[in-house]
Amino acid sequence: MGVAAIVEDGKIKNATSTTSTKEKSSTLGKDDFLQLLVAQMKFQDPLEPTSNTEYIAQYATFSEVEQIQNMSKSMDLSRASSLVGQTVQITSTDDNGKETTKMGKVDYVKYENGKAMVSVDEELYSLDDVTYVCDQDYLTAFGLAQTLVSDMAKLPKIEQVTASDKETIEKVLKQYDDMNDYQKTFLSKSVVGSLEEYRKKLAELSGNKADDTENADGDKADGGNDTAQDV
Numbered sequence: 521m522g523v524a525a526i527v528e529d530g531k532i533k534n535a536t537s538t539t540s541t542k543e544k545s546s547t548l549g550k551d552d553f554l555q556l557l558v559a560q561m562k563f564q565d566p567l568e569p570t571s572n573t574e575y576i577a578q579y580a581t582f583s584e585v586e587q588i589q590n591m592s593k594s595m596d597l598s599r600a601s602s603l604v605g606q607t608v609q610i611t612s613t614d615d616n617g618k619e620t621t622k623m624g625k626v627d628y629v630k631y632e633n634g635k636a637m638v639s640v641d642e643e644l645y646s647l648d649d650v651t652y653v654c655d656q657d658y659l660t661a662f663g664l665a666q667t668l669v670s671d672m673a674k675l676p677k678i679e680q681v682t683a684s685d686k687e688t689i690e691k692v693l694k695q696y697d698d699m700n701d702y703q704k705t706f707l708s709k710s711v712v713g714s715l716e717e718y719r720k721k722l723a724e725l726s727g728n729k730a731d732d733t734e735n736a737d738g739d740k741a742d743g744g745n746d747t748a749q750d751v
Contacts, residue, residue: 553582600629600636600647607659608638609652610645623654657702665706668695672714681721689718 557578603626611621624640631637636647671692676685696704696715704712 600638603638603650603653604629607654607656608640608650609654610640610649611651612645612649621651661699661703661706664695664699664703668692668699668707669711671695672711675718678714678717678721681718681725683725686722686725689722693719693722 605626607623607625609621609623611619613619622640627639627642629636629638630644632644637644638647638650639645675681675689675692681689693715696707696712
């Protein structure tokens with residue numbers, strides 16, 4: 521095992537380096553930098569001291585990095601705040617590596633442990649877990665399309681359609697007719713084609729029924745004429 525120099529209260533202690541089990545932040549702050557700078561100045565080689573210019577350059581570099589980090593945090597918070605009221609998809613991974621996905625509306629935003637957190641269904645998630653931001657019109661259109669396709673799957677095949685299926689098919693066709701142009705773009709060409717086939721089939725059945733009715737009325741009229749002639 522290696523030997524690491526540790527600075528405590530301005531004194532250097534030699535200790536065997538071990539892996540710490542305590543979880544610490546991976547981000548150094550201004551205080552951490554100043555402590556390192558003071559320790560470096562205190563224990564520098566007096567024969568080869570570090571110049572003031574180098575210290576100033578180090579501090580300037582750190583200040584620049586700190587400003588960038590602060591700007592990044594501010595941008596994250598601003599981005600998270602813009603999600604309030606929006607419907608988002610959250611994809612998170614637990615300690616066992618299991619990935620779960622959920623969708624919900626962002627209630628509020630909280631900055632916790634240096635990270636922007638979003639609240640969905642009263643649970644906090646990291647902004648990094650947000651994988652999709654969904655527009656309400658998109659969600660409505662997607663839901664209508666899914667429902668329509670699901671209801672179509674319950675219909676009989678075109679060649680098996682009978683007059684008794686008319687009401688069920690008309691309900692599905694009405695779902696399609698009530699959708700606007702944007703919502704209809706969520707349906708594939710094959711689905712739209714199938715809907716038109718069902719519409720034609722209903723028209724054929726209605727036409728056949730009308731023909732049968734006319735024929736029945738004609739037969740009835742002919743029968744009446746025959747009776748009149750017999751008399």
